Each structure stands twice: as structure tokens, then as C-alpha cells.
Amino acid sequence: MTMMGLLHSVALSIQFLLLFSSSLFTNCLTLNDSTTTHHHECHQHESNALLSFKQSFFISKSASYNTFSYPKTVSWIPTTDCCSWDGIECDELTGHVISIDLSSSLLYGSMDANSTLFSLVHLQCLDLSDNDFNHSQIPARIGHLSQLRHLNLSQFGETTLSVIKRLHLKESTLRSLIQNSTRLEQLRLNFVTISSSLPHTLTNLTSLQILSFWQCELHGEFPIGIFSLANLTYLNFAENQNLQGTLPASIGNLTNLAHLILEDNVFHGEIPRSLFGLENLVTLDLFSNFFEGRLALDMFLKLKMLNVLDLSFNKLSLFSQNRDVNVTILPPIQWLGLSGCNLNGEIPTWIMNLTALNCLGLSRNNLQGEIPYFFFKLENLTILDLIHNILEGQIELDMLSKLQKLTILSLGGGNKLYFLEGKNTSNVTIPSQIQMLDLSSCNLVRFPNFIQHLQELTHLYISDNSIKTIPSWLWNKTTLESLEISNNLLMGEISPSICNLQSLIYLDLSSNYLVGMIPSCLGSFSQSLQYLSLAGNKLTGNIPQTYVKGNALQWIDFSSNKLYGQLPRALVNCRMLEFLDVRHNHFNDSFTFWLGSLPKLKVVSLRDNQFHGAIMCPLKYTFPQLQIIDLSQNGFSTKLTSEIIMCFKSMIISNKRQLDFKDEIYLSWNVFINIDLLSFSMFNKGVVMDYLGGQYLHHMVAIDLSCNEISGEIPDTMGSLNGLVVLNLSNNMFSGTIPSSFGKLSNLEVLDLSLNDLSGNIPQQLTGLTFLDFFNVSFNNLSGPIPENGQLSTFDENSFKGNKDLCGIRLLKKCEDHPKLPLQKPDGDQDSESGSFFELYWMVIVIGYGGGLVAGLALGNAFAVDVFRLLKKIF
Numbered sequence: 001m002t003m004m005g006l007l008h009s010v011a012l013s014i015q016f017l018l019l020f021s022s023s024l025f026t027n028c029l030t031l032n033d034s035t036t037t038h039h040h041e042c043h044q045h046e047s048n049a050l051l052s053f054k055q056s057f058f059i060s061k062s063a064s065y066n067t068f069s070y071p072k073t074v075s076w077i078p079t080t081d082c083c084s085w086d087g088i089e090c091d092e093l094t095g096h097v098i099s100i101d102l103s104s105s106l107l108y109g110s111m112d113a114n115s116t117l118f119s120l121v122h123l124q125c126l127d128l129s130d131n132d133f134n135h136s137q138i139p140a141r142i143g144h145l146s147q148l149r150h151l152n153l154s155q156f157g158e159t160t161l162s163v164i165k166r167l168h169l170k171e172s173t174l175r176s177l178i179q180n181s182t183r184l185e186q187l188r189l190n191f192v193t194i195s196s197s198l199p200h201t202l203t204n205l206t207s208l209q210i211l212s213f214w215q216c217e218l219h220g221e222f223p224i225g226i227f228s229l230a231n232l233t234y235l236n237f238a239e240n241q242n243l244q245g246t247l248p249a250s251i252g253n254l255t256n257l258a259h260l261i262l263e264d265n266v267f268h269g270e271i272p273r274s275l276f277g278l279e280n281l282v283t284l285d286l287f288s289n290f291f292e293g294r295l296a297l298d299m300f301l302k303l304k305m306l307n308v309l310d311l312s313f314n315k316l317s318l319f320s321q322n323r324d325v326n327v328t329i330l331p332p333i334q335w336l337g338l339s340g341c342n343l344n345g346e347i348p349t350w351i352m353n354l355t356a357l358n359c360l361g362l363s364r365n366n367l368q369g370e371i372p373y374f375f376f377k378l379e380n381l382t383i384l385d386l387i388h389n390i391l392e393g394q395i396e397l398d399m400l401s402k403l404q405k406l407t408i409l410s411l412g413g414g415n416k417l418y419f420l421e422g423k424n425t426s427n428v429t430i431p432s433q434i435q436m437l438d439l440s441s442c443n444l445v446r447f448p449n450f451i452q453h454l455q456e457l458t459h460l461y462i463s464d465n466s467i468k469t470i471p472s473w474l475w476n477k478t479t480l481e482s483l484e485i486s487n488n489l490l491m492g493e494i495s496p497s498i499c500n501l502q503s504l505i506y507l508d509l510s511s512n513y514l515v516g517m518i519p520s521c522l523g524s525f526s527q528s529l530q531y532l533s534l535a536g537n538k539l540t541g542n543i544p545q546t547y548v549k550g551n552a553l554q555w556i557d558f559s560s561n562k563l564y565g566q567l568p569r570a571l572v573n574c575r576m577l578e579f580l581d582v583r584h585n586h587f588n589d590s591f592t593f594w595l596g597s598l599p600k601l602k603v604v605s606l607r608d609n610q611f612h613g614a615i616m617c618p619l620k621y622t623f624p625q626l627q628i629i630d631l632s633q634n635g636f637s638t639k640l641t642s643e644i645i646m647c648f649k650s651m652i653i654s655n656k657r658q659l660d661f662k663d664e665i666y667l668s669w670n671v672f673i674n675i676d677l678l679s680f681s682m683f684n685k686g687v688v689m690d691y692l693g694g695q696y697l698h699h700m701v702a703i704d705l706s707c708n709e710i711s712g713e714i715p716d717t718m719g720s721l722n723g724l725v726v727l728n729l730s731n732n733m734f735s736g737t738i739p740s741s742f743g744k745l746s747n748l749e750v751l752d753l754s755l756n757d758l759s760g761n762i763p764q765q766l767t768g769l770t771f772l773d774f775f776n777v778s779f780n781n782l783s784g785p786i787p788e789n790g791q792l793s794t795f796d797e798n799s800f801k802g803n804k805d806l807c808g809i810r811l812l813k814k815c816e817d818h819p820k821l822p823l824q825k826p827d828g829d830q831d832s833e834s835g836s837f838f839e840l841y842w843m844v845i846v847i848g849y850g851g852g853l854v855a856g857l858a859l860g861n862a863f864a865v866d867v868f869r870l871l872k873k874i875f
Ligand SMILES: *[C@@H]1O[C@H](CO)[C@@H](O)[C@H](O)[C@H]1NC(C)=O
Pocket: 112, 113, 114
């Protein structure tokens, strides 16, 4: 797993804690002045309204996420005073219902636009968070509740199945709410899908104290006036991704601000100096934005309450050593995230004086030298992430013996560390609570034995070492959810005992020397497995034939082995499958049109096998989400028809956002929360999520049919697949003309039609393909002038040669005269060249898709430079 992902996950988990804590403790507490003693019976119409609201929902055990959930509405009985019901509070004087707290009440059902709830116009507090409203819309009538002071409609979810049961909120409803409910003090809409920009009228709500819009798909400009709301204490807009803005100097006026959480957005500009005067600031989480500028350690000295500081992944440059700072007065930081912060030199020594440190993330910097010994004395450390630096030296197991609270340890990935277990481990007290361990590229030659004793281990990354065998005790570690042993020297067969690991979500054994058959149980041993890669081994035989119904597989990579036979039809049971790669094997099968029934399949590569026969596509196999199909280097023959092209109609787009991978690829972790950070350790069942790559692969849409025996004309309808970025039809037997409809492929960056029997002119329409970056029509029978204007004029002779009747300034043959220039078709050389180009493209695709995850695998240094050049271009 990428470590950016890891820290990100952890940061999220902190947020869960924050959110739960605030939703538990600060909402709908008694609004009454407890000294008044009048008691009023509840009004009948309000009682009826509540009962009818109750009746519009079921009680469902899975509707709430919080472990303390219970069905509050069970106490709502018609014959009793509604003011005494669980979750209800009435005004002491008027008897009107002023507060409804149904958070975590196991409610299941849709919100009704005419719900009686909205007739309770005296409501000052409404908390419906953590129920399952079945993706329904928040009714516009919520704007009638003009007395509201607290509103919480946040949703949570069991992310194991990546299901957050989101409510939806129309922008117009949000506007009317803001317009009418001018007394709002607390507004929490976490995980409510809003999908618009934030109304600037929010800044009219001058009483606001808590504003929380985590993951609401907000975009556009953040209303800067929010930073003028003087009473703000808690501001959370994490993970809206396209929300942009800057922090104004006036933020320094928010003297009550305790939590500022802007993680994962596109805020930019400098962090104003005035922010560092906010003495009540407890959380400053700016993870993954575009903040810039230089920060020095002494700037933090006034933040005497600061507990959480996460500045990771911005464009900031940070202090490293600060000799002049009085380190005894550093804030009591427990969480320090400085990954990707351009830290140079040795690990800063002032970190040793943060004695309360819980979590430390320093990955992806340029830190060098040895890991200082004081790290191993920070007894409260639970998370230590140092990957992707240039640290060196030895780490011995017994050095870890003081760190008994460690739950996440990641040392590998890019460092030059040597991890040594020592001869006598029986005496060493290991940090037995480790749940996530990354010892990748730690110069290991065998599997460390102590791992056997980590009873809580869920995630083990031990790739890029020189391990030859897997000890059999590993198969007894049934708590494992992730296991990555890629890029080692593993030999022999894969033990069928691997199927004991029934909690696995993620399994990567790629790039080893594994031989023999794939254990047949591997297709069906686990309901949770989402990612399976056995790529780059020497496996033979058929791939597993059985895949249980309801399995969770999203990603299957069997590429670069010696597998043969047919692709099992049972793969249609993998309803969640998005990525299937079997390239570079010996599969011998007809076109696997039946994969077209998989609702989420986006990427298929059958490249370089012995698939054959017609590419066809019966009616019900529609490939509804297909974005990339690579069928090259097989034996496919016969014609392409318009019907087949329509099989790829998912590549017709009206809006690039359609191709967004986000929200759909989630790997989930039931991870590691026993951080007593901010002292609400009661939630030890945190849920964290992490998506793969996501936003990087915005626009990759590709068809590669090269190196087959496909004949006939290229159907004109191909020009309607306007999402295409890469189209490679080279080295086939296509005849007829180049469809002028290709001029409509406005996203096209790569077009290769070389080595066919195409004739006629190059259509003038192609000159309008402004993104075209690679173009090749060489070795056909094209004739006439090469269009001299537009994009085509940027390609040299190599793009056009081998067409004896083509003329133009790019070729020796000018268009005025017609000398015969005999040119022979070369035999295959050209092809292997274009093959490698596309292979490269594939790598890019895979990297893009997998984020850092697969990068280690795909990024052999040999072509890293090219890949980066392409990456830069593509993303
Ligand atoms: C809500 O009430 C209006 C008018 O009373 C009615 O037209 C509408 O159909 C109702 N909507 C629903 C969802 O019941």
C-alpha cells in the first residue's frame, strides 16, 4: 500500500474520532436552563408529528455505525408525554418540542419530502446523524426550521463494503436553510452529497461555532468570509478535493478556533503568520493541499494547545534544525505529520523533546543519516512512518523493545536500512501490538521470525527484499488483511494453505519466481479479497475455475506468467471486478465477450496470448463501464462491425467527469485505533479507507487491437467513441479508407493505424485533433497529399512512410511530381517498436490506476525516465 495512503488513512481515522466525539458530546445537550422548574406536557399535534415520523422508518441493526447505537424511538409511545421520550426535549415554559436527538438510532428508510418532522417549527436542535436514510434527499422543507441552532445530518458507514449511506442535499435547500435558520451555531453535514459550491450566504450565519462538511463533494471557491465568523471553534472541510481557497490574515481574529481541518482540498497560498497566534488551536490539519512558503519552528511556539499538526503533502518547506529555539516550550504535539515537506538533512533533534508524541509521519522527505536512537525511547509512539527517505544504518529488533504501544511501523520503501532480528530473539520484548508493518526494501534475506508473534498483525508489507521462502507459520496468521511480498526471490509453489488467510483483502505476490499451478482455492477462499496480483512469476496451468458468488474481487492481475487454457466463465461471479489483466501468458480462448456482463469492469488486458476468432458482442454483454481494452498480439480475426464498436459505447462521453474512478475503488481497513489521542479512546473500532489512484486516471480511455488479423473496413461508428485517448489498430489487415469520423475523436492523443491496407486520402478532418501527440499511418496504401495544416503538420516522415502514393513536404515525394519510390514493408521490426511504446503506455496506465501501489512493481529503473516523461504529459 502506498504510504501516502497509509498516513491518509490514519488521518481519516483521527477525523472519525473527532467527529464522533463532537457528535456525541456537543449536540442537543440540554438547551433549557436547568434551574427553571415549570413543566409542561407535550402538545398533541407535536406528539402526533413525532409518532408519524417514527412510523416512516424501520429499525435496522445495520443502519447505524456507532457501536453505542440503540433504537431511541422505541420509547416513543402514544400514551406517554412526548417530552419524556428518549431524544426529545421540550421548552419548559411553552412545552414545544425544541430538540430531537435521534443520532445513531438505527433508523432505516427514506426521508419523506412532506415529513411531519418539519412542522415542528420550534426546533432548536435536530440531530439525525448516523442513520441510514437510504440515499434519499434532504427535504427542502428543512428550511422551515428557522429556530435551529444545531443541525447534524452527518452520515457514517461501514466502509468495509465502501458503503457510506449518503444523504443528498440540493444546493437550493442548503441556501434556504442558510437564509431562514440564521441562528445556526452548529452545522454538521459530513458525508452528505451536496455537489455544488458553498453558498456565500454562509457568512451571514454569524453565530456559527461548528461547521463541518467532510466529504460533501463541494467544489469551487471557499467563501473567504467564513474566516470572519468570530465564534468559530471547529472548521472541517476535509476531502472535498475540488474546494479551493486561501487562508486570509484575518483568520488570526478567530481566537476561539480549536480545530482547523482542511485535509485533501486545493487550498493554496501562504499560511498567514496570524494563524500562529491562535492560542487555542488544538488541531491544524492541512494534509494534501497546495499551501506554500517557508515555516520555521519558532512560529509554533505560541500554539500552546496544539495536539495535531499535519502539514504533509503541500508545497511547504519546513524548518529542519532549529538551534535557537527553546525546545522546552514546544507545544504538546501528539500527532506530527510532516511527510512530503521537503525536509533535508538528518532527522531533526527537537522531535525528541516532543515527549507526548503518538504518531510521527516523516515519509517522502530527503532525510538522511541514521535513525536517531531517541526515537526508540518515545514510549508513547503508536505510529512511526519513515518510508521514502534516504535513511541508512541498521535497525535491530531489540531497539524496538521500548515502543510497546507501536501499532504501525513503516521503515522500508526507498531507505537503505538493514533490519536485523538478532540471534537471540527469545529474550526480546517485541512491540506485540503492531498491526501494520512495512519492512519493504529492508535488505531482508529471510522472513523475520518475530512477525510470528505479532498477534494483532493485519497489514504486512515486505516487498523488495531478497526473501526466498515463506515460512509455514505465516499461513496461521488469519488476522492478515493485507499481504504484500512482491519483488522478492520467492521460489517453489504457492502453498494451498494460503487459503487459510480468510480475512485477506489485499494479496500481492507479484514479481517473484513462483512456479507450479495457482492453488485452485485462490478464487474462492475469501469473501473479502479485493486485490489479487500474481503477476510476473512462472506460474503454469489454468487459473482457478471457481469464484464464489458475492466475492469482493475488484482487481485481478495474472499477467506475465505461463498460464494457459481458457479464462474461466465463472469470472462472471466477480461482480465487483474493475480490472482484469492476463497479458503475456498462453491463454487460448475465443473473445471473452461474457466479461461484458460485469457491471463495473473498466480495464481488460488480454494482450499477448493466443486468443482468436471473431471479436463479437452479443446484445446483453454491454461492458457498461469499459474504459481500457487491450487485445493486441493475439490471433483475433474477421471484421469489426458497427455492432462490435457499440459494445464499447461506454467510451462515448458527454462529460469527462463520467470517467472519474473516484468513490468506486476503495480498499478498506478495520485498523489500528487505539490512539488515545485527544482522550476519547472509547472508539477502538475505527474505520479507515483508502482509495487507489482514483483521480489520476481521469481520462484514460483506450482501445488497442494491434497485431491481430482483423480485416475489413474500420467502421465509421468508431468515430463516435469520443472519449478515446489511445486508439491502436496497427498491424492488422484493415482495408478501405480512414473514416473521416475520426475527426470527432477530440480527446485522442495516440492514433496508430500503421501496417494495414488502408487506402485513399488522409481525411482533412484529422487536422483538428489538437491533443494528438503520436500519429502513425505508415505502411499502408494511402495516397494524395498529407494535410499540411493543424496537428498533422507536427509529425515527421516516420508517421507517413511506406505509402507509395502519399505526398507532401514531410516526405521526399512532393505533391507536384509523382516519382515512384519503392519502399518495402519491413517484417515486424516496426511493430516491436510500437509495441514497446504501448507497453510503456500500459505501465503508465497501471501506475496511474494503482497510484504508488503498483509503481514499485512497474517502475523498473531502466525506463523510469520515459515513464516519468509520459506521466508528466498525461497527468
Ligand atoms: C407532498 O405534498 C404535496 C402537497 O400536499 C403533494 O403534491 C406531494 O405529492 C407530496 N409528496 C410526497 C412525496 O408525498
